[in-house]
Amino acid sequence: AQSVTQLDSHVSVSEGTPVLLRCNYSSSYSPSLFWYVQHPNKGLQLLLKYTSAATLVKGINGFEAEFKKSETSFHLTKPSAHMSDAAEYFCVVSDDGAGTASKLTFGTGTRLQVTL
């Protein structure tokens, strides 16, 4: 079985300061990991994905995440927050083992607030 745990339901940062959104995963197979962002009344947009290539993954809008197998973590970071980054962020895992049909399993989400 696969699962993700987002360690913070709400994170508040000041504009221009670093962002850290934490995610731990559990997977029976070699996982694919994603971060999605959801702005109010909008669908989900993919920020970045890890698919067993480089462990440091760069995404859109200056976000990046590092896959750490020893810590089963996939934390999302950004050096400098912008007001437009305020949204809900979801850490997602997808299993692709042994030919079984796969699905996306979402974390509970982290709401990022950016203040002036």
Next chain:
Amino acid sequence: KAGVTQTPRYLIKTRGQQVTLSCSPISGHRSVSWYQQTPGQGLQFLFEYFSETQRNKGNFPGRFSGRQFSNSRSEMNVSTLELGDSALYLCASSQQRTSKNTEAFFGQGTRLTVV
């Protein structure tokens, strides 16, 4: 290239009624998945269709069903609506079944309110 289109965007139904939601995937995409998003349960997987076949199903009652047409468009149906079915229903499409090398693109969702 047009994105994933879900219709309608908003829907209000009465308890006991049934509802059909539609999803048009990105052109060329053959996989369509459905998710339910609620404040209490978060995002939960409903089912996945690939080439008109249901390939995976989440833990939802039989009142939730779906289908996919030859043009990859998909519909989901909820019968005998309950208040707890009020949610944002999201559709995602991808070129193949969701896997390491494919990205799932999401529509803006259909907001269903059951009264």
